[in-house]
Amino acid sequence: xxxxxxxxxxxxxxxxxxxxxxxxxxxxxxxxxxxxxxxxxxxxxxxxxxxxxxxxxxxxxxxxxxxxxxxxxxxxxxxxxxxxxxxxxxxxxxxxxxxxxxxxxxxxxxxxxxxxxxxxxxxxxxxxxxxxxxxxxxxxxxxxxxxxxxxxxxxxxxxxxxxxxxxxxxxxxxxxxxxxxxxxxxxxxxx
Ligand code: GRF
Numbered sequence: 654x655x656x657x658x659x660x661x662x663x664x665x666x667x668x669x670x671x672x673x674x675x676x677x678x679x680x681x682x683x684x685x686x687x688x689x690x691x692x693x694x695x696x697x698x699x700x701x702x703x704x705x706x707x708x709x710x711x712x713x714x715x716x717x718x719x720x721x722x723x724x725x726x727x728x729x730x731x732x733x734x735x736x737x738x739x740x741x742x743x744x745x746x747x748x749x750x751x752x753x754x755x756x757x758x759x760x761x762x763x764x765x766x767x768x769x770x771x772x773x774x775x776x777x778x779x780x781x782x783x784x785x786x787x788x789x790x791x792x793x794x795x796x797x798x799x800x801x802x803x804x805x806x807x808x809x810x811x812x813x814x815x816x817x818x819x820x821x822x823x824x825x826x827x828x829x830x831x832x833x834x835x836x837x838x839x840x841x842x843x844x
Contacts, residue, residue, distance in 0.1 A: 658844075664690075664739070685843050689733060690702070691724065719746045734843065737757075738758065758807065760831055762778050783823060789813055794809075810833075
């Protein structure tokens with residue numbers, strides 16, 4: 654019996670190291686297929702990764718994302734069942750949340766509800782962890798709703814933060830956790 658894989662789109666604005674891990678993970682599996690990569694940044698490294706893996710990609714600016722026509726068509730065309738955010742810098746508009754209830758997930762590089770919300774991304778997060786003297790950090794994978802970083806939490810894992818850690822070394826520890834867990838959790842959520 655052949656099972657149709659769930660088709661997902663990855664939305665990313667930057668380097669795309671998580672996108673790469675997700676693509677590598679699902680390359681040999683039938684549960685989930687990455688069918689589209691969406692970015693708001695035409696220079697994003699993730700678009701090179703899309704080319705490398707032969708995945709169609711679409712660039713949408715903030716207006717096009719909010720207005721929705723072009724993206725909606727692409728989501729139809731590629732039969733997208735769910736969306737994975739991997740460093741996507743724009744707020745997901747209401748129409749998209751409503752089209753995919755509980756089917757959009759995000760990874761945040763800290764232990765929410767700490768260090769989340771507007772403006773808390775990338776090194777801002779790891780600097781805040783360091784400045785507040787936290788003894789741990791980690792990752793949070795959560796459902797996306799119409800507010801930044803506030804949807805239901807699906808999964809968390811933590812790493813220790815010691816006095817010698819810098820924001821950069823915290824970022825490196827957190828990235829290990831992201832790469833280790835995100836593909837597996839995506840598979841659980843979508844397949
Ligand atoms: C990751 O830290 C992720 O947690 C955050 O954005 C970053 C994306 O990094 N939401 P990359 O482009 O996948 O390397």
